[in-house]
Amino acid sequence: MSEHQGQHDAERRAFIGKSLAAVSLASVAPGVMLGVASASSGQGGVSDQVRLGLLIDTNKCVDGCTACVDGCNKENGIDLFQKPEGQDADMWEQQRPQWIRKVKVRDRATGVVTNLPLMCQHCEKPPCVDVCPTGASLKRPDGIVMVDRHICIGCRYCMMACPYKARSFIHSDVAEKVLQAPRGKGTVESCNLCAYRMDKGADQTACQEACSTAGYGAIIYGDLRDPESAISKALKSMPSVELRPDLDLNNGVRYTRI
Amino acid sequence: MANTTNRFPVVRFILGLLLLLATGLGVAASDRLAPGSQAQQEEACVAPVPEIRRNHMNLLKHDRDLTVRKGDRDIKFSLSSCVACHAGKDSKGEAIPVNAPGQFCATCHQKLAVQPTCFQCHSAVPGKQQSAALNAKGRALLGRMRSLSASPEQIQELAQAHLGVLEK
Amino acid sequence: MKKLHYRELWCSSPRYWAGLALLVVIIGIGMGAAWYMEHNGHFVTGMTNQVVWGLPHVFAIFLIVAASGALNVASIGSVFGGPLYKPLGRYSALLAIALLAGGLSVLVLDLGRPDRLIVAMTTYNFKSIFAWNVFLYTGFFVIVLAYLWTMMDRTVNRYYKLAGYVAFFWRLALTTGTGSIFGFLVARQAYDAALMAPMFIIMSFSFGLAFFIVTLMSAYWWADRTIGDLRLSRLKHLLGVFVGAVMYFVAVYHLTNLYVAENTELELFILSDGGVYTLMFWLGQVVIGGMVPLFLIYSPAFDNSRMAIFAASLLVLVGGFFQVYVIVIGGQAFPMSLFPGKEVLESSFFDGVVNSYMPTTAEGLLGIGGVAIAMTLVAVGARMLKVLPDSLDDPQEGECA
Numbered sequence: 001m002s003e004h005q006g007q008h009d010a011e012r013r014a015f016i017g018k019s020l021a022a023v024s025l026a027s028v029a030p031g032v033m034l035g036v037a038s039a040s041s042g043q044g045g046v047s048d049q050v051r052l053g054l055l056i057d058t059n060k061c062v063d064g065c066t067a068c069v070d071g072c073n074k075e076n077g078i079d080l081f082q083k084p085e086g087q088d089a090d091m092w093e094q095q096r097p098q099w100i101r102k103v104k105v106r107d108r109a110t111g112v113v114t115n116l117p118l119m120c121q122h123c124e125k126p127p128c129v130d131v132c133p134t135g136a137s138l139k140r141p142d143g144i145v146m147v148d149r150h151i152c153i154g155c156r157y158c159m160m161a162c163p164y165k166a167r168s169f170i171h172s173d174v175a176e177k178v179l180q181a182p183r184g185k186g187t188v189e190s191c192n193l194c195a196y197r198m199d200k201g202a203d204q205t206a207c208q209e210a211c212s213t214a215g216y217g218a219i220i221y222g223d224l225r226d227p228e229s230a231i232s233k234a235l236k237s238m239p240s241v242e243l244r245p246d247l248d249l250n251n252g253v254r255y256t257r258i
Numbered sequence: 259m260a261n262t263t264n265r266f267p268v269v270r271f272i273l274g275l276l277l278l279l280a281t282g283l284g285v286a287a288s289d290r291l292a293p294g295s296q297a298q299q300e301e302a303c304v305a306p307v308p309e310i311r312r313n314h315m316n317l318l319k320h321d322r323d324l325t326v327r328k329g330d331r332d333i334k335f336s337l338s339s340c341v342a343c344h345a346g347k348d349s350k351g352e353a354i355p356v357n358a359p360g361q362f363c364a365t366c367h368q369k370l371a372v373q374p375t376c377f378q379c380h381s382a383v384p385g386k387q388q389s390a391a392l393n394a395k396g397r398a399l400l401g402r403m404r405s406l407s408a409s410p411e412q413i414q415e416l417a418q419a420h421l422g423v424l425e426k
Numbered sequence: 427m428k429k430l431h432y433r434e435l436w437c438s439s440p441r442y443w444a445g446l447a448l449l450v451v452i453i454g455i456g457m458g459a460a461w462y463m464e465h466n467g468h469f470v471t472g473m474t475n476q477v478v479w480g481l482p483h484v485f486a487i488f489l490i491v492a493a494s495g496a497l498n499v500a501s502i503g504s505v506f507g508g509p510l511y512k513p514l515g516r517y518s519a520l521l522a523i524a525l526l527a528g529g530l531s532v533l534v535l536d537l538g539r540p541d542r543l544i545v546a547m548t549t550y551n552f553k554s555i556f557a558w559n560v561f562l563y564t565g566f567f568v569i570v571l572a573y574l575w576t577m578m579d580r581t582v583n584r585y586y587k588l589a590g591y592v593a594f595f596w597r598l599a600l601t602t603g604t605g606s607i608f609g610f611l612v613a614r615q616a617y618d619a620a621l622m623a624p625m626f627i628i629m630s631f632s633f634g635l636a637f638f639i640v641t642l643m644s645a646y647w648w649a650d651r652t653i654g655d656l657r658l659s660r661l662k663h664l665l666g667v668f669v670g671a672v673m674y675f676v677a678v679y680h681l682t683n684l685y686v687a688e689n690t691e692l693e694l695f696i697l698s699d700g701g702v703y704t705l706m707f708w709l710g711q712v713v714i715g716g717m718v719p720l721f722l723i724y725s726p727a728f729d730n731s732r733m734a735i736f737a738a739s740l741l742v743l744v745g746g747f748f749q750v751y752v753i754v755i756g757g758q759a760f761p762m763s764l765f766p767g768k769e770v771l772e773s774s775f776f777d778g779v780v781n782s783y784m785p786t787t788a789e790g791l792l793g794i795g796g797v798a799i800a801m802t803l804v805a806v807g808a809r810m811l812k813v814l815p816d817s818l819d820d821p822q823e824g825e826c827a
Binding site: 069084087091092094095096097098101102103104105106107108109113114118127129130131132133134135151152153154155156157159160161162163164165167168169170171172173185186187188243244246247258 | 464466467468469472473474475476478479537538539540542543545546549550551553554555556557559560607610611612613614758762764765766767768769770771772773774775776777778781782
């Protein structure tokens, strides 16, 4: 009787052992294959020797012109956004995303009026990146500040933290999605210096291209660390400031003649 | 359990075979492709079918982090290329959203009851490039034309004309 | 010495079940409101790209701040050795857990992508105070549950003091974290102040104790149990101290801001030009939330009135709600100063103008649902667990508690 039992025990043990081995193999194997079949070489990507930014010559910026805004909206699919059915027009005006906007300011003391486009300032020490709980708000090695919308939970803390109110929240379903700026309801976005088209080899951001086409040329994009780039030369030739210099964020976007 | 499999070795064999089949090896792949999609004309996917079936979400996730966080666009598993290849076409030749009922994604995902959330943000049809961005090849062409001292308008015109051909 | 006997809260069954049913209905409506906001997107709310945090956040922050303060009573009993407070410790812990759960549910349900909560709990950017708060809040649950366990189970009672100290310091860290959500922001003039964290701590003391008194008195009234006059009077005077302290912090905050030239416009906005925010500040926060309760607490005319204590606590809660509203929404309504020394003439993104915010019904229902969640947890917990003493009569001559 006990002999019989022992034989069954041994078989049971063997069966369990083989099942465990099979299960472990099945769980580990995909990981091993993943390592082998893994995507790109991982050597690619943008360099941190480059720092991208914009220089805006407010002298050339014209009252009433919205070329840069229209160019950005077209490039990044923002012009495809429709007001949700039944929504109040005024409310929608406050809720629709805007990556760039035109602002007109007047100096209180001198009365001088300045026009300028305002977008994400791509700070070197971005408050939005500091406060994001999941790390969705990130700064790329080349200085572009943007949102990884895959892990954005839509808490809007970055929108509270941004001193330039650069970020927008997507308040409704997105009907038409564009390749260069995938966006979905419930996440946050902002100007990403046209990272998609720049990575693919363009040399002008959409706003810069629109401004040049309109004949004003107020926006220059380029590598702030390259002394030969157009933007570096322009920065050396005329005085420029960052907005809210008291915050000491070392913005990548600079303005002249403010 | 041990008793049954002991007395009938055939049972053991059949169980093993069923387990093997459940891993998805050797199952014909072509019945899942959307009619009219480019994938039907391709010989193989970017990775072996059983592997990509099981791991596509991990591969996509790994590559998306490379693209978004490091700006590396030279990746093997790009969602937009999956869509471009696998989106079916209707009778008029228009692309059908790849995640629509009955289309490519649904053939597995409906049964698995796992909803792919990719297309809440990403386009489910192959994209027409909205921007006039030039890719690297286009810029090289532009450089050569500049050196031939063509007028700026001519250069722009030629560049635009070549855009469709050079864009991958 | 009369032995302290804890008993589950039994009040007449129909009354209890009816009350519970009502709470569950309110929760259901709140969940429906949350689904409506998530399904359609936030365009159905009053929140915009200018005022990004709205009424749900006011409710959530109010409840979370009150939660850590509700634990104060237990801390006084265990950490500061106040014998009159010791019997109240168990209920204090239960209330703290319940309020935090209510506040967090509202916060989580208002996220743009609540389905990504798992991401929020597994991916962290530790430079963000929000990320630390995830740990502080979940840790609070664990620690206070352990604390409650040491109070209720004699076999682990020897860890009671240790649990009490850990809970006390943890809740200080938690409320500091909550106040720092605002204190760490340089962008907005209303928030960029180190004072925010300690002010939130003292607010938590005040709101938490007010919640404690209101719910304790209600529970005992419903269950026909007695609270002694001396004990209640102690709680009343403690509340008076906290209300006074909050008013002190608010005064310092505003006086400092008034002194600084760059913040003068903000102060004028809150204190006189802000329309609804000014009204909420003076009438809601200062009068209803501060002066009337202080009068009710300290005036000799109300020395023996239990109704006065209850009313004072309720008014503190109302005033506290307005205080959080002014901080959260008023702080966003005031325009950011992007161009110091200049005025904005035109902008499509509402730069330079006071931002408008009108809360919608859905947001309010979600917030109220959160309060209902907290109250349901209290109701169920008090009925299932032995957290409320049979009688809270004052100790006789020679007794301690």
